[in-house]
Amino acid sequence: MSVPQSYKHVSYLWDEAEAAKFDDLNGAEREVALLVYRSNLLGADLRLTNYGGGNTSCKAMAPDPLTGQETLVMWVKGSGGDLGTMKRNGLAALYMDRLQALKTRYRGLAFEDEMVGLFNYCLYDLDSKAPSIDTPLHAFLPFAHVDHLHPDAAIAIAAAKDGKRITQELFNGQIGWVDWQRPGFDLGLKLEQCLAENPGIRGIMLGSHGLFTWGDTAYESYLNTLDVIETCATYLEDNYGKKGLTFGGEALGALPADQRTQQAAKLAPVLRGLCSSKQAMIGHFTDDARVLEFINSHDLSRLAPMGTSCPDHFLRTKISPLVLALAPDEDLTDPAAIKTKLEPAFADYRAMYTAYYEACKHPNSPAIRDANPVVLLWPGVGMFTFAKDKQTARVAAEFYINAINVMRGAEAISEYTSLPRQEAFDIEYWLLEEAKLQRMPKPKPLSGRIALVTGSAGGIGKAIAKKFAQEGACVVLNDINEERLAGAQAEFVKSFGNDAVATTPLNVTDWSSIEAAMDAASLAFGGVDIIVNNAGISISKPIAEHTIEEWDRLYDILVKGQFMVSKAAVAVMRKQGLGGDIINVVSKNALVAGPNNAGYGSAKAAQLHLSRLNAAELGADKIRVNTVNPDAVIADSNIWAGGWAEGRAKSYGVSVDELPAYYAKRTLLNEVILPDDIANACFAFVGGLLNKSTGNVLNVDGGVAMAFVR
Incomplete structure (x- = not known):
């Protein structure tokens, strides 16, 4: 294996030990494995090609499944894939003799598109990815390994007014040139013609488009590709400033x-x-x-x-x-x-x-x-x-x-x-x-929508955020506990990817923190459409033992927090002019009086009525305000920490361990309520079927008759 030159403008990522792992594979399988490996390396460097752009291929002898005879097969990136993340199943495998035979069926540029349907008759592997329009561009270049990329440095030359002359001079005739033409069967024929007229060239520049390079092995193709792009980039670097200031110089300065x-x-x-x-x-x-x-x-x-x-x-x-x-x-x-x-x-x-x-x-x-x-x-x-x-x-x-x-x-x-x-x-x-x-999948119900669920790093809040992400929303995770938030972020990124989730610390009692969270949502995704006021605490004590500080904490977090988050969100929603949803996670306790619950129960009642007031005010903005009333959501819920479980158990004369069964038995449905049940209720309000509903209360408590609204 030759030692590569020192690269400045591209990344040499080939690992000989990694490539050697494929040595035990048979001929064709080894070449295909190296094709995937090479493709991933090329796609990992955005200076070489764009996300989803470019394609790569290899040709190797393989047994025909019908005759058992060896036949030449081409594996090429299929339609819609990405080189950086492509796996074996992202390739299309086609018989080379059948692809060559398509030349007899080609009727000219006016009938270009009909050739794409014929690619399916050339498939060697019936489980192949759908062949892309670039398939003939690889098929008609008679090299074992071919790379077609869109490197900025090469396109800069290809898009220059006299790019053809520059290419000829820069590479001393070793890189051919084909004028701009829409990708397709005819362009494949043009590449073949260029090679025939310029035998011995190491690549072809496509006017305004990109670059084709090749090699007899995966490694030779990889090196050739890097060498050509490096040469283009070095040429550009050597010429920057020779014609004057870049882009004519600065017309105004950037803000800090x-x-x-x-x-x-x-x-x-x-x-x-x-x-x-x-x-x-x-x-x-x-x-x-x-x-x-x-x-x-x-x-x-x-x-x-x-x-x-x-x-x-x-x-x-x-x-x-x-x-x-x-x-x-x-x-x-x-x-x-x-x-x-x-x-x-x-x-x-x-x-x-x-x-x-x-x-x-x-x-x-x-x-x-x-x-x-x-x-x-x-x-x-x-x-x-x-x-x-x-x-x-x-x-x-x-x-x-x-x-x-x-x-x-x-x-x-x-x-x-x-x-x-x-x-x-x-x-x-x-x-x-x-x-x-x-052919793209139908959008999910919350596609194009942005959701911020307060306290979404755990418990009910995380379940709601997860449900929304599953249904296509971009979610802004937040929590006052940044360690817990980091854990939730890692979990969501693993499940939904980096693009579906943003994070921000949020203290719902601090106006500056709330404003910063709204700014974070706007910077990450452009704004916000769905707010779920979920963050909360619980304190269950007899009135004689209930401190004023505890009373203030309850009202600050539950009532004032809901007010301030809603106020900040409404400002963003009005800027967008797209309407929106505010869901307030309140409680059965907003409607049902119970012992040892003066602070929490009255704060929840205030939350419920604040929801009604906001619904009445915000209807003109197409902002819907609805309430979900849970009860006894014990699993993975912070609400049961800090003595609440002990307080409620004491009130009902049962042990803490008996609380889940106690709560279930007192409901009409005899059901234990889980965070996912609350998440499903929230989704019901925002999923598209209730767009004309506002000011509603949805009980998710297994059926507590005393909590019926009407």
């Missing part, structure tokens, strides 16, 4: 970091509301140094409207961003005034996008999609992206940073060029892309 996040948190809900005119969107914010360099530059106004060049970029970011005409230190204390100020710009963007659609559409084009912007640039502050879920919004930001890198490089060596609008449209509204969208 803490002020940027403060401003972003205040504006995010307004932007989310404006971007959600068709469907609820989830937001992402970044003030990455590369973003700031671009949005603060003199060339922003020239380059931003041009849009991106690589199809993978603009499929996620739309054809161009919306630049916000706001000063970095804009006064955001009047959200309604800011919304009024921004609305014309959003209307203009939607009109621009609609005009683009109307000018470029074909008779069979899919219907116009959401005309709202995906990428919003705020000079001096940072970049917002909005999409149907957090992962898509985050990836859109990553892709636009890739586009910034491409523009930066292309401008350093030549002049940046973007795809013509018609070419962009033909990719964005490609019928095959539309078919892929139609």
